[in-house]
Amino acid sequence: MPKIIVEVSARHCHLSQKDLDKLFGKGYKLTIMKKISQPGQFSAQEEIKIVGSKGEMKLRIVGPIRDKTQVELPVTDCYRFLGIEPVLRVSGDIKGTPGALLVGPKGKVEIKEGVIVAQRHLHVSDKEAKDLGVKNGDLVSVKIGGVRGLTFDKVIVRSGEGHKKSFQIDTDEGNACGWRPGTYGELIV
Amino acid sequence: MPKIIVEVSARHCHLSQKDLDKLFGKGYKLTIMKKISQPGQFSAQEEIKIVGSKGEMKLRIVGPIRDKTQVELPVTDCYRFLGIEPVLRVSGDIKGTPGALLVGPKGKVEIKEGVIVAQRHLHVSDKEAKDLGVKNGDLVSVKIGGVRGLTFDKVIVRSGEGHKKSFQIDTDEGNACGWRPGTYGELIV
Numbered sequence: 001m002p003k004i005i006v007e008v009s010a011r012h013c014h015l016s017q018k019d020l021d022k023l024f025g026k027g028y029k030l031t032i033m034k035k036i037s038q039p040g041q042f043s044a045q046e047e048i049k050i051v052g053s054k055g056e057m058k059l060r061i062v063g064p065i066r067d068k069t070q071v072e073l074p075v076t077d078c079y080r081f082l083g084i085e086p087v088l089r090v091s092g093d094i095k096g097t098p099g100a101l102l103v104g105p106k107g108k109v110e111i112k113e114g115v116i117v118a119q120r121h122l123h124v125s126d127k128e129a130k131d132l133g134v135k136n137g138d139l140v141s142v143k144i145g146g147v148r149g150l151t152f153d154k155v156i157v158r159s160g161e162g163h164k165k166s167f168q169i170d171t172d173e174g175n176a177c178g179w180r181p182g183t184y185g186e187l188i189v
Numbered sequence: 190m191p192k193i194i195v196e197v198s199a200r201h202c203h204l205s206q207k208d209l210d211k212l213f214g215k216g217y218k219l220t221i222m223k224k225i226s227q228p229g230q231f232s233a234q235e236e237i238k239i240v241g242s243k244g245e246m247k248l249r250i251v252g253p254i255r256d257k258t259q260v261e262l263p264v265t266d267c268y269r270f271l272g273i274e275p276v277l278r279v280s281g282d283i284k285g286t287p288g289a290l291l292v293g294p295k296g297k298v299e300i301k302e303g304v305i306v307a308q309r310h311l312h313v314s315d316k317e318a319k320d321l322g323v324k325n326g327d328l329v330s331v332k333i334g335g336v337r338g339l340t341f342d343k344v345i346v347r348s349g350e351g352h353k354k355s356f357q358i359d360t361d362e363g364n365a366c367g368w369r370p371g372t373y374g375e376l377i378v
Contacts, residue, residue, distance in 0.1 A: 075364035088336050088367065119336075147343060148277060148308075148343065150339050150342055151342070152339045153340070154336060154339075171265065172265070172365045173365040175268075175275075178277065
């Protein structure tokens with residue numbers, strides 16, 4: 001079975017330019033702190049806060065800016081710290097999801113929707129998808145070995161330009177499977 | 190495949206009478222707050238604090254008292270709040286595991302070992318084990334359905350007196366599989 005690198009996404013957000021302006025000032029540009037595995041994407045130096053009914057947390061920004069603001073949280077953060085209902089969605093599908101208050105150094109934004117728990121997903125380029133025998137939107141499984149071994153089902157394939165081979169899970173999923181840096185999984189198509 | 194109820198164990202501890210005495214006073218007896226699924230066991234009204242290098246958290250006590258004090262934590266709590274190395278163990282196997290400071294209303298106990306991340310496990314009575322075709326110490330798998338479906342491997346069977354059919358996971362594992370009260374899994378032997 002093909003081996004796939006497993007990466008853990010901690011809580012973070014993607015911002016629209018409009019919301020970035022409100023939080024950091026008109027025409028603001030994000031500062032790259034660290035490039036991440038997906039081509040062109042980066043963790044920004046800037047941080048904001050997310051505020052729910054129960055409490056607040058710091059939130060990393062992943063750039064570049066997007067059309068719509070979206071916050072990705074693990075279920076633990078939703079329940080324990082923020083008081084936001086965890087709603088599982090594929091990234092980008094935010095219609096009808098919970099909102100939250102975002103707070104930056106220059107202002108606040110009350111988003112009406114956009115807070116999701118990201119569905120575990122496999123990023124692949126078009127060529128990688130072809131080589132692996134999968135296509136965008138497929139549901140596949142990934143088996144993780146080790147002392148906390150498990151097989152993740154309902155892994156959605158996201159392929160196309162700007163994608164590169166990486167199986168992405170959140171911190172709850174990473175802790176549940178004993179993830180460490182350098183963990184690989186086996187793709188089951 | 191046989192259906193098994195799935196229960197999530199939040200962080201908790203079991204205390205020896207010696208440590209209970211130090212934390213609550215000589216000859217102290219725990220007060221039952223709520224019976225739990227395993228025969229004779231209960232959540233106590235009393236709470237203590239656990240202190241690691243990074244911070245502290247409240248800790249529920251599960252009674253009755255045991256021979257050895259043991260703390261069971263999800264990996265999230267180990268890393269994020271306490272600064273305690275997460276070490277996966279079967280309940281009871283605490284040799285060489287991390288210690289911690291426990292703080293009660295009447296005193297403190299510095300345990301030298303006993304802090305574990307509990308290996309996911311299937312409790313079954315002797316009769317249930319026979320009916321399911323498993324025995325104490327077997328490693329089995331449990332498949333969870335739903336939008337965050339996955340199959341947990343390395344589930345250790347714990348059977349004998351004082352056990353009753355229940356598949357037990359921690360909060361990280363519960364969040365990773367979309368657990369809700371009333372979730373059932375399918376046993377794969």
